[in-house]
Amino acid sequence: MTATRTATVRAGFLATLHAEWTKFRTVRGWVLAMAGALLATIVVGLLGTAAPAPAGRGSDSASYPRGPGGEAVNDSFSFVHRTLTGDGSLTVELRSLTGLADTGTGKTARGAQPWAKAGIIVKESLAQGSPYAALMATGGHGLRMQYDYTHDTAGPRVRQGWLRLVRSGDVLTGYASADGSRWTRVGRAKLPGLARTVRAGLFTTSPQAKQDTGAGAGFSPAVATGTFGPPVLTGGWSPSPWRGTQVGGDAGTSGSYTDTLKGGFTPGDGGGFAVTGAGDIAPVVGGPAMGAGFAVENLLVGTFAGLIVVIAVGTVFITGEYRSGLLRTTMTATPVRGRVLGAKALVAAGVAGAVGLVAAAVAVPVGERGARGRGFLVLPVTSATEARVIAGTGLLCAAAAVLALGVGALLRRSGTAVALVVASLVLPFLLATSGVLPPGLSEWLLRVTPAAGFAVQQTLPRYAQVLSVYEPSTGYHPLAPWAGLTVLCGYAALALGLAAVRLRGRDV
Structure with a gap:
């Protein structure tokens, strides 16, 4: 029924x-x-x-760099590097992280941006979007270990000290120390299929400075400078001298250079370096960071x-x-x-x-x-x-x-x-x-x-x-x-x- x-x-x-x-x-x-x-x-x-069409850009350039996961990424930074083949480690003292920002009034403001970064990095190649792992100090978020653009691990909230990145196969492990003798593990990254020969060294980058105005939030050019002591190397490093490169050729969509805010590197006393850069190593997000x-x-x-x-x-x-x-x-x-x-x-x-x-x-x-x-x-x-x-x-x-x-x-x-x-x-x-x-x-x-x-x-x-x-x-x-x-x-x-x-x- x-x-x-x-x-x-x-x-x-x-x-x-x-x-x-x-x-x-x-x-x-x-x-x-x-x-x-x-x-x-x-x-x-x-x-x-x-x-x-945006000025100066044609259809052949209309694409973002892509990370290992296919996501759009910013991958622009000043890089002082050498070649590492196989396993090895890089240890360096980060002595300071400073920054300058354009205020839009013809003057510059001192101070590193909260997500300005300076540290050490192992990167598969100089091509934008290639796999990487990095250990870094930031302007306002302490020590971080980041890899492949989307992964971020917080470490101690310090802005200087000793950093060490150790490669073993496709696994990279980051350590930090306040005095260069007692080490704390910050994080571990596994990069499947990482090439045997990679680029590794010191880097600095800085996104633009966020300016809060009466009309809303805006962004202006900013750079950061990391001052490093002499790098200490173990493993299969090439004997060639350190080389400076602006990865990406410019500061990307998350940074900018001006006539007064420029990137580059200079050798310091005793084998150290001062590395200045702008941009970011991170995923592309919306809003002003997305660019045109x-x-x-x-x-x-x-x-x-x-x-x-x-x-x-x-x-x-x-x-x-x-x-x-x-x-x-x-x-x-x-x-x-x-x-x-x-x-x-x-x-x-x-x-x-x-x-x-x-x-x-x-x-x-x-x-x-x-x-x-x-x-x-x-x-x-x-x-x-x-x-x-x-x-x-x-x-x-x-x-x-x-x-x-x-x-x-x-x-x-x-x-x-x-x-x-x-x-x-x-x-x-x-x-x-x-x-x-x-x-x-x-x-x-x-x-x-x-x-x-x-x-x-x-x-x-x-x-x-x-x-x-x-x-x-x-x-x-x-x-x-x-x-x-x-x-x-x-x-x-x-x-x-x-x-x-x-x-x-x-x-x-």
Whole structure:
């Protein structure tokens, strides 16, 4: 008996779903509007990134260096090095770490930046993005051992002392000492497949100086200088003299040189060195640190235009029947009112989701090729991240359509419902990311409003060891991608649930 009733209910719902789908596809205006949403998402997205090519850069240079994990990296520093073949160690006294920063007023400020770095490094080659392990002092975060750009281990909070890096096969171990006799292990790095012959030596680098102004955070050129004692070597070191190189050829996207702030190295007394550099050895993040480039979500800026159409159609899908009186006929044919609302929600979500999915699947690869062809950098992401962004855009549009349907069923007025959904979904996002609001308020809007759903499109990485402006105005959402989408889906479910309650309790 129960199985028969379940089959009857299922058959009834499928019939209602088919009826609602037929109703949707036979209204030419709705179909054309959804086609317009698809085109708007693609075209606006492509136009939004169709800026002129950056000066001095062509399409052949439009790529970031990539680390061993495929991530975009900054890999720019002053390097005093020799060749090490096989196992060996490098021990040196770091006597001081100092820095200079351009204040923008024609004067320089003294002091190393918090993530300025000076220390010793073993690097597979001079090519940017090659594997490495380094032991370093920083301007404000103590001693660190870092390797392959994304890995960071904290050591004692000191800014000078003795450093030692020991290579054994593809394993490098870092040690620190205050007096050169008692050593403490700081960290250990395993670099699979590390070449037998590598470059190793002393390095210094410094990201730009963060300047907080009344108009918001900005960045200005900065350099750091590490003063080292004579290096002590064991193992298979080449007999050639120490050589100075600016890895990357310049300071990269996280640093800069000026006429007064220059890099290089000078021999010191007794075989030591003073090494001055700018840049960073770290992953590329968003905001000012990304330089002249695009993130994947920038290619989907047209989602706003498409969503407004999706919201309008989702609303009219229910309010139009109220206005014409057709809903009475529908409810007479299907007395179970919640079934009708559920079928409408599935149709609206399915169509809107397909529009968002196809639009993103076209806009992302086409936008990437176009941006790189014009000489722009596009921050690379993994295939899984790109798939999440494309699928997430479809889910974002689907949830927005359901939210619009629910609000439309509650208010029964098209204009009011559309305005309310746009004001709760699109407007908070635009305000939060435009920079017109304080960062705290912007983050609050992207946590508690339906606009949190846009988090599913974000791809910019965040690393504690990279100084940047991690705010909504630079592309950083306070919620993780799926958590943000869950907030939007919660609003959509709430609106649909309240609409179902009202639909059962009031005459249509």
